[in-house]
Amino acid sequence: MRSTPSRRATATGALVAAAAMLAVGVQAGSASADIAAAPAAPAAGKVNPGKLPADLTPAERGALIKAADAAKAETAKELGLGAQEKLVVRDVVQDRDGTTHTRYERTYAGLPVLGGDLVVAETKAGATTGVSRSSRAELKNVDLTADVAPAAAEKQALGLAAADGSKKAAADRAPRKVVWMAKGAPVLAYETVVGGLQHDGTPNELHVVTDAKTGEKLYEWQAVETGVGNTQYSGQVTLGTAPSYTLTDTGRGNHKTYNLNGGTSGTGTLFSNTTDTWGNGLPSNKETAGADAHYGAALTWDYYKTVHGRSGIRGDGVGAYSRVHYGNAYVNAFWQDSCFCMTYGDGTANSKPLTSIDVAAHEMTHGVTSNTAGLVYSGESGGLNEATSDIFAAAVEFYANNANDKGDYLVGEKIDIRGNGTPLRYMDKPSKDGSSKDAWYSGIGSIDVHYSSGPANHFFYLLSEGSGVKTVNGVTYDSPTSDGLPVTGIGIDKARLIWFKALTTKWGSSTNYAGARTGTVAVAEELYGAGSPEALAVQHAWAAVNVGTRPGTTPPTGKVFENTADVSVPDNGAAVTSSVTVSGVTGNAPSNLSVGVDIVHTWIGDLIVDLIAPDGSVYNLHNRTGSSADNIQQTYTVNASSEVANGVWKLRVQDKASADTGYINSFKLTFP
Numbered sequence: 001m002r003s004t005p006s007r008r009a010t011a012t013g014a015l016v017a018a019a020a021m022l023a024v025g026v027q028a029g030s031a032s033a034d035i036a037a038a039p040a041a042p043a044a045g046k047v048n049p050g051k052l053p054a055d056l057t058p059a060e061r062g063a064l065i066k067a068a069d070a071a072k073a074e075t076a077k078e079l080g081l082g083a084q085e086k087l088v089v090r091d092v093v094q095d096r097d098g099t100t101h102t103r104y105e106r107t108y109a110g111l112p113v114l115g116g117d118l119v120v121a122e123t124k125a126g127a128t129t130g131v132s133r134s135s136r137a138e139l140k141n142v143d144l145t146a147d148v149a150p151a152a153a154e155k156q157a158l159g160l161a162a163a164d165g166s167k168k169a170a171a172d173r174a175p176r177k178v179v180w181m182a183k184g185a186p187v188l189a190y191e192t193v194v195g196g197l198q199h200d201g202t203p204n205e206l207h208v209v210t211d212a213k214t215g216e217k218l219y220e221w222q223a224v225e226t227g228v229g230n231t232q233y234s235g236q237v238t239l240g241t242a243p244s245y246t247l248t249d250t251g252r253g254n255h256k257t258y259n260l261n262g263g264t265s266g267t268g269t270l271f272s273n274t275t276d277t278w279g280n281g282l283p284s285n286k287e288t289a290g291a292d293a294h295y296g297a298a299l300t301w302d303y304y305k306t307v308h309g310r311s312g313i314r315g316d317g318v319g320a321y322s323r324v325h326y327g328n329a330y331v332n333a334f335w336q337d338s339c340f341c342m343t344y345g346d347g348t349a350n351s352k353p354l355t356s357i358d359v360a361a362h363e364m365t366h367g368v369t370s371n372t373a374g375l376v377y378s379g380e381s382g383g384l385n386e387a388t389s390d391i392f393a394a395a396v397e398f399y400a401n402n403a404n405d406k407g408d409y410l411v412g413e414k415i416d417i418r419g420n421g422t423p424l425r426y427m428d429k430p431s432k433d434g435s436s437k438d439a440w441y442s443g444i445g446s447i448d449v450h451y452s453s454g455p456a457n458h459f460f461y462l463l464s465e466g467s468g469v470k471t472v473n474g475v476t477y478d479s480p481t482s483d484g485l486p487v488t489g490i491g492i493d494k495a496r497l498i499w500f501k502a503l504t505t506k507w508g509s510s511t512n513y514a515g516a517r518t519g520t521v522a523v524a525e526e527l528y529g530a531g532s533p534e535a536l537a538v539q540h541a542w543a544a545v546n547v548g549t550r551p552g553t554t555p556p557t558g559k560v561f562e563n564t565a566d567v568s569v570p571d572n573g574a575a576v577t578s579s580v581t582v583s584g585v586t587g588n589a590p591s592n593l594s595v596g597v598d599i600v601h602t603w604i605g606d607l608i609v610d611l612i613a614p615d616g617s618v619y620n621l622h623n624r625t626g627s628s629a630d631n632i633q634q635t636y637t638v639n640a641s642s643e644v645a646n647g648v649w650k651l652r653v654q655d656k657a658s659a660d661t662g663y664i665n666s667f668k669l670t671f672p
Helices: 058-070 072-078 152-164 286-308 357-370 379-401 454-465 492-505 513-528 532-544
Strands: 085-094 100-108 110-116 117-121 126-133 176-181 188-195 206-211 217-222 255-259 321-326 334-338 342-347 468-472 477-481 559-563 568-569 575-583 591-599 607-612 619-623 632-638 647-655 663-671
Touching: 058 072, 058 085, 058 100, 072 085, 085 468, 085 619, 110 188, 126 619, 152 188, 152 206, 152 217, 152 663, 176 206, 176 217, 255 286, 255 513, 286 321, 286 342, 286 379, 286 492, 334 357, 334 647, 342 357, 357 379, 379 454, 379 492, 379 513, 454 477, 454 513, 468 647, 492 513, 492 532, 513 632, 559 575, 568 575, 575 663, 591 607, 591 619, 591 647, 607 632, 619 632, 647 663
Parallel strands: 110 176, 255 321, 321 342
Antiparallel strands: 085 100, 100 110, 100 117, 117 126, 176 188, 188 206, 206 217, 334 342, 468 477, 559 663, 568 663, 575 647, 591 632, 591 663, 607 619, 607 647
């Protein structure tokens, strides 16, 4: 078994309408991710246990963060960052085999960089194996002189809030200078946060980014994510409470549940009692909604801890808190980073509190997403953010196995938010709600995120259960596919592992649907092996919602550019390239550029293989995975939509260890 050179040692939205806030980074547009083929496949259907999430204690996670923070300057140097760039450790997760995934944000000349987030994967020995970036733009030569005054940026933000129907709009804080890296070259900007209330009474945290040179609005997003007890929805359940009889879950990070009693700010009053019995199952009893929310939070905590090894929303063992009875007949629920809390209205006529299991899990998951990938709640990344909350809401329901609220692929089926007994959303066929989309199309990022979430929800259902008619826990589904071809499911247990690992190790703030496919395929190959039924099912399920193509059976068709000349790969030597010149293709390369790689080489774990675009951008295809397996004969799908198609494209291969040899046999690009 070969040793790996060590760089450093590592320690062992609202439910109906909302938006996401990132602690530092926000990115719109396409995310780039290193595309890595998986190690040799384990037995079909068997997960590679080493690639499952490690069950870290808060102290172990803290040690990993401390180690990453101590080495961040060295990491920045290894990544080739400029002298004015610095890394800020945001989160660390670890696989059971010791692979560590560290999520960083960046600063430039001391200013926060919105959209500069990245994830670095390292082996247990400290060798970097991959980097996923939210933006491939170079962070350099940023003019830090502002021509626009902060007051002008604030005025613009207040005007936008007023146009959206906000009430009591006022700047929550003075505009701050940032570097905006959302599209193209980074620029100096102001970020203004507007407080008050939105048009429907939801708290307002509207973030507006203004170009500090021109005064142009660059971006905006809403940071409020609108997502023994006798409960209304789950029957009689056991609640975690403090000995003094308050709704304080001492076993789950001291999560507390408060009664706002119609208020819209503060925490209200902590539920307390003279006995340890809460509510009577009726909405007229204030404790009933408190019991439902408290129970949903406990189930969600247990799910993430038991299934994914995550101790709480941030992974630090600290519980969020819940607030119920928000406003008067408020028909929504939401998550806020600023208070680290979930808030629930009482629904129409104050008779249907939005406190069912799936709503609680949905809102808490907004917190998990914010503290991992940070998917910005706008465009395609916003749809993926909202879908992630729906997906784990279903996962928590199935995990809970509550007789009164069995697991299903319906969203909000208990709370009757439409007033006609139908669910809020359907995962098997999202368009059944009248607004959501069943499949991806160009321009889907321009619609409300609750509807652009449809393709991701549909993908997850298909991956879990497959297409066609099926009855699960008494609910009958009939899931179509966009291409009319069938999909065979792999079960929700495997599907949820794949989605969570992609969320925490592959995706960044701006990941779009193409990037989501790339990340989930890479994760499925890590967990189950390249070519495994699970990895192929992921590809089939994405193709069934019009994201990419079906795997295997039909070669990509279109305009082909190929180089069949052999290029020797020196043993443990310099990188070599094989080139093709693309011409006659209009505009940019596609989001599903097909890259055919045929490399004859023993021990492919020695090899790093990259696709180099005409402008020099690097897309990693293979990063020293596969250990002793021979040869790489694989077709990769790359989102190259930000690249001009015509020009010289290169396949770059480097052997990074001794004793094994080989050559590039052929390199092919197919433009569909």
